[in-house]
Amino acid sequence: MIEIINVSKWFGELKVLDNVKETINKGQVVVICGPSGSGKSTLLKSLNGLEPFQEGDIRVDGISLNDPKTNFIKLRQKMGMVFQRFELYPHMKVIENITIAPTKVLNQSKSQAGKKAMELLERVGIPEQADKYPGNLSGGQQQRVAIARALAMEPDIMLFDEPTSALDPEMIKEVLDVMVDLAQSGMTMAVVTHEMGFAKEVADEIIFMDEGRIIERGTDKSFFENPESERLKEFLRKILI
Amino acid sequence: MLNYDFKWSILWTDPYGGWILEGVATTIKLGVLCCIFSMLLGIVIGTLRITQFKPLRIFAEAYTEFFRDIPLLVQLFFWYFAVPSLLPENMRTWVYQEIPDFEFWIVVVGLSLYSSSRVAEQIRAGINSISPDQFNAALSTGFSHYQAYRYIIIPLAIRLVIPPLTTEILTIFKNTALAMTVGVLETTFMSQQVEAYTFHGLEATTAACLIYMIITLIVVGAMGRIEKRLAVPGLIIRKGANS
Ligand SMILES: Nc1ncnc2c1ncn2[C@@H]1O[C@H](COP(=O)(O)OP(=O)(O)OP(=O)(O)O)[C@@H](O)[C@H]1O
Numbered sequence: 033m034i035e036i037i038n039v040s041k042w043f044g045e046l047k048v049l050d051n052v053k054e055t056i057n058k059g060q061v062v063v064i065c066g067p068s069g070s071g072k073s074t075l076l077k078s079l080n081g082l083e084p085f086q087e088g089d090i091r092v093d094g095i096s097l098n099d100p101k102t103n104f105i106k107l108r109q110k111m112g113m114v115f116q117r118f119e120l121y122p123h124m125k126v127i128e129n130i131t132i133a134p135t136k137v138l139n140q141s142k143s144q145a146g147k148k149a150m151e152l153l154e155r156v157g158i159p160e161q162a163d164k165y166p167g168n169l170s171g172g173q174q175q176r177v178a179i180a181r182a183l184a185m186e187p188d189i190m191l192f193d194e195p196t197s198a199l200d201p202e203m204i205k206e207v208l209d210v211m212v213d214l215a216q217s218g219m220t221m222a223v224v225t226h227e228m229g230f231a232k233e234v235a236d237e238i239i240f241m242d243e244g245r246i247i248e249r250g251t252d253k254s255f256f257e258n259p260e261s262e263r264l265k266e267f268l269r270k271i272l273i
Numbered sequence: 274m275l276n277y278d279f280k281w282s283i284l285w286t287d288p289y290g291g292w293i294l295e296g297v298a299t300t301i302k303l304g305v306l307c308c309i310f311s312m313l314l315g316i317v318i319g320t321l322r323i324t325q326f327k328p329l330r331i332f333a334e335a336y337t338e339f340f341r342d343i344p345l346l347v348q349l350f351f352w353y354f355a356v357p358s359l360l361p362e363n364m365r366t367w368v369y370q371e372i373p374d375f376e377f378w379i380v381v382v383g384l385s386l387y388s389s390s391r392v393a394e395q396i397r398a399g400i401n402s403i404s405p406d407q408f409n410a411a412l413s414t415g416f417s418h419y420q421a422y423r424y425i426i427i428p429l430a431i432r433l434v435i436p437p438l439t440t441e442i443l444t445i446f447k448n449t450a451l452a453m454t455v456g457v458l459e460t461t462f463m464s465q466q467v468e469a470y471t472f473h474g475l476e477a478t479t480a481a482c483l484i485y486m487i488i489t490l491i492v493v494g495a496m497g498r499i500e501k502r503l504a505v506p507g508l509i510i511r512k513g514a515n516s
């Protein structure tokens with residue numbers, strides 16, 4: 033479903049992605065972890081064309097992002113994205129946050145999009161917040177709205193960039209529960225997170241990045257229990273404290 | 274020893290009262306038109322200043338610098354005297370004599386262009402204060418760049434910069450006074466004319482002062498209401514806007 037083929041990227045002189053190779057198959061959940069500045073967000077954003085890269089290629093469902101004919105708008109409709117700081121539209125009610133893309137991009141009717149939005153709000157557990165503004169919601173509720181907003185376009189793939197790291201501890205679980213649910217429903221997911229519990233529960237593959245490279249990869253247990261590289265050992269020591 | 278013979282009644286004596294009212298009407302028409310045009314142009318130019326498409330960005334930068342850096346009075350003279358002088362003789366006469374309210378429309382053009390460059394700067398600052406990931410979030414739902422600006426970024430930016438925009442609108446109304454230099458019969462011109470005819474300049478000028486103050490109060494009140502109506506939970510709201 034997603035093939036990352038020897039991708040390298042520079043910000044000026046700084047190499048932020050270094051020959052990254054990875055394949056994410058349909059229905060798989062891949063967790064990406066690594067220290068700050070290791071290129072996790074950049075990698076995730078390059079998957080839906082928000083960050084261009086200079087070398088290599090990425091294919092989504094066989095469509096090459098290097099192909100000048102690729103329609104990024106169409107491509108992104110199939111790839112939902114959730115951000116660390118929610119990035120809801122503060123001037124719109126929760127329900128409008130969810131319906132605006134389906135109505136403006138897919139030309140759905142207001143009532144059709146509204147009905148779908150309510151279903152999604154049910155699914156993330158906050159239908160009663162529909163008419164509030166994002167600023168009046170807790171962080172956990174905002175992030176669940178952000179997930180619902182992404183799902184409203186009925187994407188095939190969901191990208192998460194540290195979806196719980198801006199949240200107070202008591203709200204992390206409500207967001208992770210929604211994500212676990214999504215993973216179990218068969219959604220293809222790429223998740224940047226340091227939540228080991230989540231990784232152990234649903235990840236099909238975990239990759240560890242450092243300085244733009246994938247240093248280590250594995251499937252749940254072995255990964256956290258027998259880290260091979262010094263860098264990963266050190267990283268795990270830090271986040272497990 | 275004050276020796277001035279106050280005669281406030283001059284202000285509602287025919288024809289002077291009528292002149293001043295005409296002047297006020299012209300000031301308001303001029304101000305409102307210039308506000309509308311400079312807001313629309315300013316939003317477009319301010320947005321173009323941060324697009325990724327370089328030629329448009331350079332155009333918008335040149336535009337802003339050009340209209341912002343030259344004194345407004347010089348710009349008005351430029352449009353009113355210099356530009357028509359490039360025309361052939363007979364066309365020039367036609368422009369000055371046959372276009373109805375030529376000087377009025379020249380000021381609309383000149384003041385709108387000048388003010389739009391200032392509005393553009395405010396809009397740009399507003400857009401720059403929005404996190405890049407807000408834009409990415411909009412793009413990630415399948416919006417085009419145009420749609421992301423149209424539905425998300427610009428509505429947000431405008432809300433963020435309503436206080437400085439209020440100041441710009443007040444400046445526009447005050448700058449309409451310069452229209453008298455090219456012969457537009459607005460408030461300041463008319464008050465000067467009353468003085469010339471009656472030698473009661475103090476009364477006439479005081480009236481003009483009051484008129485500009487009232488306009489200012491109305492603009493501040495209206496913008497406060499707009500700000501309140503557009504207020505968004507979680508965005509910074511200027512203190513006192515709700516009064
Ligand atoms: N727009 C940019 N311009 C220049 N450098 C950038 C830009 N965005 C990111 N970088 C740099 O690229 C590197 C990778 O950044 P990235 O955000 O991908 O890291 P990350 O792994 O997501 O880190 P974090 O855990 O802090 O989110 C960092 O060194 C960062 O400073």
Ligand SMILES: [Mg+2]
Pocket residue numbers: 072073074193194
């Ligand atoms: Mg990051």
